[in-house]
Amino acid sequence: MAPPGDPRRLCRLVQEGRLRALKEELEVAGGCQGPAGDTLLHCAARHGRLDILAYLVEAWSMDIEAANRDYKRPLHEAASMGHRDCVDYLLDRGAAVDSLKKADWTPLMMACTRKNLEVIQVLVEHGANPLLKNKDGWNSFHIASREGDPVILRCLYEPDCRDNCGVTPFMDAIQCGHVNIAKLLLEKHKACPSAEDRLGAQALHRAAVTGQDEAIQFLVSSLGIDVDVRAKSTRLTALLYAAKEGQTSTVQTLLSLGADINSKDERNRSALHLACAGQHVACTKFLLQSGLKDSEDLTGTLAQQLTKSIDILQDFNHTVKS
Incomplete structure (x- = not known):
């Protein structure tokens, strides 16, 4: 059994929500960092322990902007795991809404991967920028399109913004088979179905x-995209x-849609x-x-x-x- 004040024991107390026991042991141990450079705030935010999060900030003055080895802040953890109350608390205490972790992921991007509408709304209301891009050139709109949740897409913007490869959210939705999302982007956000990526490929090519x-079928039969259009x-x-x-x-x-079986590329293949x-x-x-x-x-x-x-x-x- 880990001795009192051991970092692993303190993290376990946070995870289990044992605030009284944590208070007693912190009197002996002070702060804590785990194996990935996490603070107790990271642990509390990750597991949705609002009472412990507030205690650590208010009684111990722990830094809400402390970063672990992946540059994650407690807000990244809370947003990623969908803990709205912790997100609310951290933002109200002044946490930077668009802080960047490794590979330039924001809390909003991480919330979009979990499809938690309430957390996304809170972040957007506090000024989170859905147009910021990570190292792959994805913004929150791209990520939401890949996840295929139309309700979340309504909270975000810019349907034809592009990642580093020139791919639009509409292309992302099509190449992942989310036809309902593609329809939403067309109807509500006026996305361009014939937009091209950096290689001149359209959504039809990426779907192929x-x-x-x-x-x-949707692109050709419903939208009238030329089945033989070339990248x-x-x-x-x-x-x-x-x-x-x-x-x-x-x-x-x-x-079956009329593609030319005899079409050839530039090398006559x-x-x-x-x-x-x-x-x-x-x-x-x-x-x-x-x-x-x-x-x-x-x-x-x-x-x-x-x-x-x-x-x-x-x-x-x-x-x-x-």
């Missing part, structure tokens, strides 16, 4: 890479992106070329069955050889296991 068939930098269509990533069902979806190059057997088989079987086409020949070789290898593995 991640295999979001429903999102692709400006790579010159790839959504079909070529999907084949390159081996997204067989997405290739099928795109073809077709979807079949790209599926073969990635050794995507299922995708290769599907494309072969979709009409790319010309015996004079070198790609078709290579694809057939690749499929046959892998089938032989699979049969061999099955035999060995048997």
